[in-house]
Amino acid sequence: MAYEILINPRAPNALIFDEDFDEVAAYFSDILKSNSWTALPGGVIDTYVPSSDAYEPLILEANQFRGYRVDADHYIADAKKIIGMALSLIEGRELAYDDFTLCPSTSVGLLVILMALKREGVGTLLVELPAYFGCLEQAQLLGFRVLLLPTLAQEGYVVTPDDLERICSEVDERVAVVITQPRYGMGFCRALASILALREKLRPGDFLIIDEAADQSSPTDMGMVPADGEVTILRARGLMKGLGLNSARVAVIFHPSRFRPLFAEIVDLAGGALDAASLVLATNLLSEPVRYVELLQAAQRYVQKQRQELQNRLRGLPISFSPIESGYIGTAHIFAPSTVSSFCDFQEKFLQCCRSFRMPVVRGTSMYFPYEGDREIIRINYFTTEQNIHASAETLGQVVKALKR
Incomplete structure (x- = not known):
């Protein structure tokens, strides 16, 4: 290892x-x-897809597959605005165009986040265990120093604020801490106060990364938390996985608006184009935000x-x-x-x-x-x-x- x-x-x-x-x-x-x-x-x-009878058949014509559907500049502006309206409902806040970037999956979203961290000069990743193996392997391939923190069953397998304070006192360089919501392999959601307590123990210039791959929460408490600050919060959430539509590859990266140029550039350079059929399905579903939330529930x-x-x-x-x-x-x-x-x-x-x-x-x-x-x-x-x-x-x-x- x-x-x-x-x-x-x-x-x-x-x-x-x-x-x-x-x-x-x-x-x-x-x-x-x-x-x-x-x-x-x-x-x-x-x-298995719950409520599968509630979905209408999806029919696409050949010319709908022309071009690349990549969330750089305004290439998919119309679809992004529709999706943004539904995300605003889930987040419980009004999302601006530059507050998020679309990508093909949460795995791609995490990769893009790691690449952005590299650009920002962050070289150390602290990962709470249990954890998604793909993120660990991505970090290793990108040359991060990857620190794994074992957690305890009797504490619910979560990192504590005291853990972060102790580790940060021993690590001189800036760190990005990776946690999951819902908790990976467990499925419970942390209280907002516990996430904020972790953020408070990090230092200026550190990052808190939240993997929300299959989150069904709507509204989500995280929407109330400003992503910008001395400690930046970056989140990746799957839009289709919580419905059981795993082959519909659409996810979102939530980030401060000042990071939008960087994420748009990396998504483009990393080949993060969205599958046309997946984007059409997501746009159709999220064009009715209330119905989308009802399907999640x-x-x-x-x-x-x-x-x-x-x-x-x-x-x-x-x-x-x-x-x-x-x-x-x-x-x-x-x-x-x-x-x-x-x-x-x-x-x-x-x-x-x-x-x-x-x-x-x-x-x-x-x-x-x-x-x-x-x-x-x-x-x-x-x-x-x-x-x-x-x-x-x-x-x-x-x-x-x-x-x-």
């Missing part, structure tokens, strides 16, 4: 494993290739219903579920029996049981969850069918009971 893992004094023995998505996927490859799985609790490639209700169903079916077993409030990715935490000889043995036996019951999983290691030796963590995708949630509950129950034997 090329990143620097910091020591959390409250969990000095926390384990951070190398990201292992591909290795674990290979372990289940025969089951996946033959479609012989009993349940797929963490699958995200094929997401319906998706949110669907996720919460799915989580409640999963929890009810597994009540009484040594397993808990992250308190998801927004987005569609949460986690299940399977607690190790007291009889296990070592945590590594428990992890190995867990994977063996999952394979035995033909249930491919995505482990928390692929999300850089800190491990304290008391649980295994797997990803739960709530944008799936009710049948898959029921099958996941049944199979997870079988796995947990087998771990006791």
Whole structure:
């Protein structure tokens, strides 16, 4: 691992494993290739679209694909104004044209933000764990010094203001702190006061980066916070992911208006052109801001219903579920029996049981969850069918009971 893992004094023995998505996927490859799985609790490639009947068919003509749809200068001014009106409703403030930049996805948005930070002379990234692996790899490729801060389960896996104050006292150079909202792999939203408390511990010239990839919050508290100041806030939010429309690649970067020329230049140079069909779909949906918000809220209700169903079916077993409030990715935490000889043995036996019951999983290691030796963590995708949630509950129950034997 090329990143620097910091020591959390409250969990000095926390384990951070190398990201292992591909290795674990290979372990289940025969089951996946033959479609012989009993349940797929963490699958995200094929997401279910809540309220799919509410969407009208989208038909495009060939000439609608001419030219590039890039948010530089005023190339997509008409579409951007329509999207801006809906974003103003979500943000609870009037957004000016230069307050945001559109890009193809949150991943691209984070890449553009990192490139902008480089231009601003920031070379150190402090990342709260768990974290999106793509952002870490982007930062490494761009030559950032990447500091990973393990967090604690009993504190909700969040960095604290005291953590930031301590780290900033030890790091001389300017830093950009990366957090997620909703919390990555957990799905709960931090209170606005806690985010402001983090900002207050940073120094003039530092940045606070907020990854809002699948946020469904509307309105969002962050709209009330000025992005400009001694500590600049930059945010990347997906516009379609919170609806389950993952192939519709449209996201937004919120930034102070003075950064608009820089972001427009980088989006253009980085090849951040929007897919024409995705932009048409986004423009159509966001041209009715109230309807767009209602679809986000319906998706949110669907996720919460799915989580409640999963929890009810597994009540009484040594397993808990992250308190998801927004987005569609949460986690299940399977607690190790007291009889296990070592945590590594428990992890190995867990994977063996999952394979035995033909249930491919995505482990928390692929999300850089800190491990304290008391649980295994797997990803739960709530944008799936009710049948898959029921099958996941049944199979997870079988796995947990087998771990006791």
